Amino acid sequence: MAKKTILVVEDEEDMQYIYQDLLAKKYHLIVVNNAEHAALKLKQEKIDLMLLDIILPDKTGDEFFKEIKQKKKFKKLPVIIISVLGDMMDELKRTDPDVVCMQKPFDDKVLLGKIDELLK
């Protein structure tokens, strides 16, 4: 079975390393620094799941999240929003209870479990 593709949208160099270290064995990772590149990759590649940071250089992750969720093509795309900013994720959950969020620093097992669950 081919590896599922995860798009990681994260500008923090160290975090990018952590994702690689944690996920690269099991999943095919595409890592981008900003929302613009993420949008491009979503268009070009077949993405199964997206890990999205909230504070990005070009726009905030929640904005980007709302944008892509408006597009029919990505309505069903599983997204995990990962950030250090708990209150911003709370705000996001208030407007959309279905959104999946995870606070940094995350527990590896919890994140892996969530990814598994969403990819099923």
Place this chain on the structure above:
Amino acid sequence: MPEDIEKLKKELEKCKADKDMLELAEFSINKSYEEVFWIDKDAKIIRVNDYACKMLGYKKEELLKMTVHDIDPVFTKDLWPKHWEDLKKNKSQVIKSIHKTKEGKEYPVEISINYLNYNGREYNFAYAKDISQRECALQRLKDAEEKYRTFLENLIGIYYKANINGIPVLFEGTVKDITGYDKEEFIKGLSWDKIIHPEDFKNMKDSWELLAKAPNTSVNREYRIIRKDGAVRWLHEITRNICENNKPKYLIGSLHDITEKRLIQDEIGQAKEDAEEYLEIAANIIVAIDTKGKITLLNKNGHKLLGYKEKELIGKNWFNTCLPKEQRDEVKKVFQNCMEGKLNLVQHYDNPIMTKDGSKKIIRWYNTYLKDKTGNIIGTLSSGQDITEKQKIDELKSNILRDVSHELKTPASLITYAARKLKEQVANGELNNMHTYLRILNKNADRLNHEISSILEMGRLETTEDIAKDKVNVCSVISGVVNYYRDVAARNHNKIIYHKKAECIIKGNENLLKLCVSNLIDNSAKFTRNGKISVSLLKTGKTVTITVKDTGKGIGKNKLKYIFNPFVKVDQSSTGIGLGLSICKKIVDLHKGQIKVKSVHGKGTEFKITLPRGV
């Protein structure tokens, strides 16, 4: 005797003529509408005319046997001799008396009596006129006048009739209440002019002149008088001129005390003025629109805020003129529904408006209905506060808070994660990635330390007016910082160049100067890839100039003037909370120096600090 015949004939003719005259006189007396009597010294009626017979109800023969006393109860027998003597002396007189008919009915008469001595005999020749009708009318008039007077006296106000010069012939009503003077004082000659307030006198004079000249004119005016006790009262006077032959002859009019009314009016006027003034000075925008959306009121600040001249927008359609295009239809629809009562008016909301030049402003609105006396909705009144700036500031604040928490929490979470990873790896004996996690741990601990220090430093510098200064060797300060940053710069493949100069001593704070230089080099290292960071020091007579120049990405023109403000980040994608340059500026200020920046986007940036040597 023809002469005698002629004489006789002449006498006969004369007699005949006399007889004719006599008959004519007799006839006219008989047909007269006055009673005519010949009365002798003893009050006996000698002759009487037909009209007297008719009036008194006697036949002529009856009357000729009667005396004055029988028909006039006033002239009794005992009064008669004196009357006769008086008449004899005065020759004629007019008196009022009473006549009594045969039936016993009495009526008032006016009698004009003449004394006559004819051929040695004395007569009283009297004409009597029935004046009962006239008396009646007079009585009625008197009654009416009395009634009218009572009526006027009981009315509130003054009612007058005056000749054209303003001298009153009639002056009634509550004169004393209003003026403090008795009405007799006016009748006796106290001039009304005297009590008119001097400031109102000119206007009053004009109106009198008009009343005296223009026929059938009515004048309505309000003016002040000074009462007898000195109090000032406001009166309302209506005067009309009455004309004879189309010339004003009399003035009639009324006066009322309207002081209370004026006071209330003044109060209302003042309240209205106050309200209008408030509207004008109100910092808020205050707008009233009718049910069709037409602007019926917009205060000065409202016009100013919207970029229009005062009053320019009155009568214009609010929605079409002052709302951004994309908002118009929706707001119009809601408004229409509110006006029709289908929707309750939203009392508070924030909405954008569009100014004359097309820019937008966010207004926080407070709304209420305007209703007419019967309670129908006739529009809305809204007070709006321009919260554009406030919103910007709020947004900025929340962005700063978000950025600061992000910048602090990110290294902290990485430290936690790396530490946890290291612990796991040590426990599992898998040490292959250990170095990477140690590096992450180390780097982020430094980063967190740096951020916290800069926040604390900024907080400290914000409230610092003066600093402890000592001799500082700028040259070695720079050397130290440059050496520390060589490794950091190398990570992004940058070279730091510093040609060490001889000693350069200034008076300053070594730690702060170190922080200042390291912030500048840190920035350059962050934004430069595969480039060069040159640091130099220039010593002149009284100053030293430190220059930090890089070949990095540069700063956009629009950002350049804000970079020394706290929490402004040159590049959103960079790490850090944006305090570095504001700390530098503050430190330079505390050394009474200057910091300047030059930058070309894509080419590089140069910071130049000039400090007084102070030694």
